[in-house]
Amino acid sequence: MIKKIGGVLGLSIILAGALLAVTNCVPEEAVQLAPVEVREYQGQKLSSVNNFRENSIKGPQKVNIDNYKLSITGLVKNPEEYTYAQILQDYQSYEKVVTLNCVEGWSATVLWKGFLVKDLLAEAGPLPEARVVIFHAYDGYTTSFPIEYIMNNDILIAYHMNGAPLLPERGFPFQLVAESKWGYKWIKWITKIELSDDINYRGYWEKRGYSNTGDLDKEFFDND
Numbered sequence: 001m002i003k004k005i006g007g008v009l010g011l012s013i014i015l016a017g018a019l020l021a022v023t024n025c026v027p028e029e030a031v032q033l034a035p036v037e038v039r040e041y042q043g044q045k046l047s048s049v050n051n052f053r054e055n056s057i058k059g060p061q062k063v064n065i066d067n068y069k070l071s072i073t074g075l076v077k078n079p080e081e082y083t084y085a086q087i088l089q090d091y092q093s094y095e096k097v098v099t100l101n102c103v104e105g106w107s108a109t110v111l112w113k114g115f116l117v118k119d120l121l122a123e124a125g126p127l128p129e130a131r132v133v134i135f136h137a138y139d140g141y142t143t144s145f146p147i148e149y150i151m152n153n154d155i156l157i158a159y160h161m162n163g164a165p166l167l168p169e170r171g172f173p174f175q176l177v178a179e180s181k182w183g184y185k186w187i188k189w190i191t192k193i194e195l196s197d198d199i200n201y202r203g204y205w206e207k208r209g210y211s212n213t214g215d216l217d218k219e220f221f222d223n224d
């Protein structure tokens with residue numbers, strides 16, 4: 001009797017195991033479909049990623065993500081290099097709708113998703129002499145900000161626009177969301193963040209007469 005129950009039990013276990021094995025054949029990874037752009041967020045209409053005008057200094061850049069690194073250098077305790085995947089994994093992500101205003105008179109309102117520059121800086125540990133944060137890009141473009149602008153605001157480096165990864169022409173892998181600043185401060189294709197003590201540093205357009213602060217509520221051609 002005990003033997004018989006044991007046999008039935010044994011058979012049931014084998015059957016249950018077989019059933020489990022079958023159900024386990026369902027793929028665990030979600031199938032990736034082409035991203036669809038979000039055009040409205042919390043009641044607010046968003047611009048399309050195609051509403052931008054592309055007039056970057058050297059045209060759209062194609063960054064090969066397989067050997068891409070984002071480095072943080074200069075006046076920091078721990079210089080660091082990150083892959084795209086590490087940034088997306090290791091840093092808390094944030095979403096925010098912010099409007100980019102170009103000096104040429106157009107603007108685009110977009111849902112940005114990315115990480116906070118100040119979280120990256122906290123990890124790197126700026127030295128006390130660090131006054132300025134200089135951003136460098138794949139096309140040789142640069143722009144800079146006082147360290148207080150980065151540390152005292154929630155400034156994002158974005159990797160998604162309207163719910164989809166940045167397109168190559170929109171700055172893939174990373175664009176700075178320099179809120180309250182003119183469009184030329186929104187550096188695309190960021191490769192390096194350098195902490196510096198050079199308070200007179202001027203980026204690409206800033207060297208050519210554009211305001212160094214780049215504040216939206218002020219003239220973009222001034223003598224600061």
Ligand SMILES: Nc1nc2c(c(=O)[nH]1)N[C@H]1C(S)=C(S)[C@@H](COP(=O)(O)O)O[C@H]1N2
Pocket residue numbers: 052053054055056057058101102103137138139141169170171183184185186187188189
């Ligand atoms: N690396 C890089 N970033 C850049 C530029 C550039 O030429 N190179 N142009 C800037 C200017 S002038 C503007 S208005 C915004 C516009 O972004 P868009 O070219 O995606 O429209 O990107 C900014 N970021």
Ligand SMILES: [Mo]
Pocket residue numbers: 102103104183184
């Ligand atoms: Mo611009």
